[in-house]
Amino acid sequence: MRASSPPIVAIVGAGFGGLRAAQTLSGAPVDVVVIDQNNYHTFQPLLYQVATAALPPTEIAQPVRAILRRHSNVTYRMASVTGVDLQRRRLLLSTGEQAYDYLILAAGSQTNYFGMPSLAEHSFGLKGMGDAILLRNHILQQFELAMQTSDPDECQRLLSFVIVGGGPTGVECAGALAELVDFVLVKDYPWLAETDVCIYLLEAMPALLPGLDPRLQQAAADMLDRRHVHVRCRASVTGYDGGAVTLKDGETLPANTLIWAAGVRAVDLMAALGVPQARGGRVPVAPTLQVPGHPEAFIVGDAAYLEDHGRPLPMVAPVALQQGQLAARNVLRLVAGQPLQPFVYHDPGTLATIGRNAAVAQLGRFKFRGFLAWVLWLGVHIVQLIGFRNRLVVLINWAWEYFFSERGARLIVNDDTFNRLARAPDSAERARAA
Ligand SMILES: Cc1cc2nc3c(=O)[nH]c(=O)nc-3n(C[C@H](O)[C@H](O)[C@H](O)COP(=O)(O)OP(=O)(O)OC[C@H]3O[C@@H](n4cnc5c(N)ncnc54)[C@H](O)[C@@H]3O)c2cc1C
Numbered sequence: 001m002r003a004s005s006p007p008i009v010a011i012v013g014a015g016f017g018g019l020r021a022a023q024t025l026s027g028a029p030v031d032v033v034v035i036d037q038n039n040y041h042t043f044q045p046l047l048y049q050v051a052t053a054a055l056p057p058t059e060i061a062q063p064v065r066a067i068l069r070r071h072s073n074v075t076y077r078m079a080s081v082t083g084v085d086l087q088r089r090r091l092l093l094s095t096g097e098q099a100y101d102y103l104i105l106a107a108g109s110q111t112n113y114f115g116m117p118s119l120a121e122h123s124f125g126l127k128g129m130g131d132a133i134l135l136r137n138h139i140l141q142q143f144e145l146a147m148q149t150s151d152p153d154e155c156q157r158l159l160s161f162v163i164v165g166g167g168p169t170g171v172e173c174a175g176a177l178a179e180l181v182d183f184v185l186v187k188d189y190p191w192l193a194e195t196d197v198c199i200y201l202l203e204a205m206p207a208l209l210p211g212l213d214p215r216l217q218q219a220a221a222d223m224l225d226r227r228h229v230h231v232r233c234r235a236s237v238t239g240y241d242g243g244a245v246t247l248k249d250g251e252t253l254p255a256n257t258l259i260w261a262a263g264v265r266a267v268d269l270m271a272a273l274g275v276p277q278a279r280g281g282r283v284p285v286a287p288t289l290q291v292p293g294h295p296e297a298f299i300v301g302d303a304a305y306l307e308d309h310g311r312p313l314p315m316v317a318p319v320a321l322q323q324g325q326l327a328a329r330n331v332l333r334l335v336a337g338q339p340l341q342p343f344v345y346h347d348p349g350t351l352a353t354i355g356r357n358a359a360v361a362q363l364g365r366f367k368f369r370g371f372l373a374w375v376l377w378l379g380v381h382i383v384q385l386i387g388f389r390n391r392l393v394v395l396i397n398w399a400w401e402y403f404f405s406e407r408g409a410r411l412i413v414n415d416d417t418f419n420r421l422a423r424a425p426d427s428a429e430r431a432r433a434a
Contacts, residue, residue: 006031006073009331010091010100012081012269014041014064016317017301018106019386020324026071028332033098035091037080039064042129043385045317046394048169050132051259052176053140053184053410054401057129059394062386081107083272086294102296102331106324109264109302109315112280122242123258126169135259137414139177142256143185143192144412157254159197162245164237165261166203167210168352171220173261174201175354178227183405194228200253202235202245204262209352209360216360219369223354237262264315266303278305279312287342289327295334298327308345317384318348353377356402 006029011018014036025032040061049055068074083092084105091098111125124135139161146158163174181197201208201224207217208224208231221231236248237258245253266281275291278284282305283291289304291297301320306313313319323343330340349363351373359373368376378398385391401407 007101007335008033008099009102009104009328010035010098011104011106012036012084012091013106013108013301014038014067014076015044015106015108015301015320017108017320017324017327018104019064019067020321021104021106021300021328022068022071022074024325024328025331026074028073030073030102030331030335032071032074033077033100034064034068034074035077035079035081035093035098036064037078037094038129039076039078040129041067041386044127045384046381047126047129047132048173048176050129050409051124051126051135051139051173052180053136053407054176054180055394055397056409057133059390059397060385061129062390067386081269084269084297086273086275086291086297089296100296102334103298104324104327104331105269105297105299105303106301106320107267107269107303108320109280110267111260112263112265113260114263116237116239118239118241119237119258119260122240123164123260125260126173127264133413136409137412138257139180140410140412141414143189147189147191153254155196156198157243157256160200160253160255161198161257161259162200162202162237162253162255163259163261164202165263166201166205166208166231166233167261168350170201170203170259170261171208171224171352171354173259174199174224174229174231175227175358178224178229179355180407180410182227184407184410187405197228198230198255199228200230200232200255202237202247203231203233204236206233208233209350212350212360212362213367216362216367216369220352220354220360223358223360227355264302270299270303280305280315282312288330288340289323289343290330290340298330300324300327306343313345319345322346351377351380 009030009032011034022034040063043060046060050057064076079093079095111127113120125131142158146155149155163170182194208220209217238248239246240258270283283299284305285299289298300323302315326343333340351361353359357371357374359377361368361373361376382391
């Protein structure tokens with residue numbers, strides 16, 4: 001470590017974990033450098049709202065520099081981290097190198113296709129802003145194409161949407177897509193009946209929203225059913241050729257759209273660390289969040305593997321936020337020569353919305369469904385969005401949609417350059433993942 005200047009803390013990732021770590025280190029006697037490949041922070045829990053034209057992309061993202069500019073000891077470098085040299089304490093970047101004294105890795109996760117190349121190639125993931133915009137373009141385009149075909153089979157394929165994964169992302173995406181059709185698109189396309197559109201939500205487990213109280217699981221399934229979503233549990237997808245989905249039992253579902261919300265795995269960068277990996281590519285860390293054998297390096301959020309009462313911590317935002325804060329505090333304890341603290345997870349509960357006035361919420365032993373859960377969901381998401389302007393505009397957008405059943409963001413931004421750019425990082429990622 002250099003004698004005179006403050007130690008350098010490098011943070012990889014300006015997602016939930018990385019930003020919380022940087023904010024915790026604000027004003028501390030360290031120089032912080034945050035590195036992210038994107039110059040914006042994405043509020044991933046609302047990506048499906050961009051994909052279903054409920055919100056424009058700018059409302060769920062915020063420039064990293066705007067978030068960090070108040071913190072004078074924190075700087076930002078836009079770069080892709082391609083490697084980590086734990087021995088030499090250096091990050092290899094697309095733009096050069098970054099030395100560090102302490103490291104907090106918060107690089108998150110990527111879509112997990114569980115080794116099924118056909119899904120990686122043809123389905124739509126929902127992990128980043130590029131995915132969400134691409135999906136929005138595609139969904140809206142299916143309706144334009146359906147309007148112009150006289151072939152009934154083609155029309156059915158165009159208007160069939162299969163969402164795979166019955167966790168909160170899949171449930172929310174299915175509900176939002178159904179509302180887009182029921183409240184907005186039926187007005188845009190006068191020939192279209194709600195029942196012309198087939199939305200399937202497939203889940204391999206026996207119930208939606210695994211881990212929630214069975215009554216809430218059933219309530220969510222009932223709410224989706226009322227919105228004409230075909231919920232199929234115990235349905236495993238084994239392949240997709242872009243026109244038909246194949247299930248494990250041999251059944252095929254014709255559909256031009258498959259949205260893959262069935263799982264994520266730690267980003268590939270974790271494999272480059274050269275340390276053991278657990279299931280889903282996550283890296284096992286000590287309770288203090290340190291990488292075993294490298295006390296100066298911490299991993300937080302989706303990329304870290306740590307158990308709580310014998311079960312892996314979930315890959316959710318509260319874990320990343322709480323770990324980001326603890327890792328930053330533990331860095332400062334190391335700097336001060338104090339003992340480190342272990343991670344203790346405080347679970348704030350689970351919320352999932354199906355649409356207007358419809359949601360389920362499990363907060364400890366309290367369980368809500370319907371309107372109350374929906375209001376809770378609205379409140380929690382508005383509070384968590386970064387930036388006052390974003391909160392206000394999102395609130396206005398939602399109110400507008402609620403009262404006038406309109407979605408202004410239903411633009412097909414579909415020129416070739418955009419598609420190439422939107423798809424490029426993901427296709428490389430997809431090819432590797434498959
Ligand atoms: C569609 C969707 C819906 C979700 N809904 C919910 C929800 O309702 N509630 C909930 O609690 N959680 C939800 N999650 C999960 C939650 O978003 C994640 O658990 C959380 O974002 C993890 O935080 P993180 O800091 O580990 O990673 P992230 O927030 O993903 O941040 C990782 C950052 O690292 C950057 N990065 C990655 N690799 C590199 C690299 N090589 N070089 C430079 N930068 C890099 C990325 O650009 C990104 O900014 C959802 C996730 C998705 C995808």
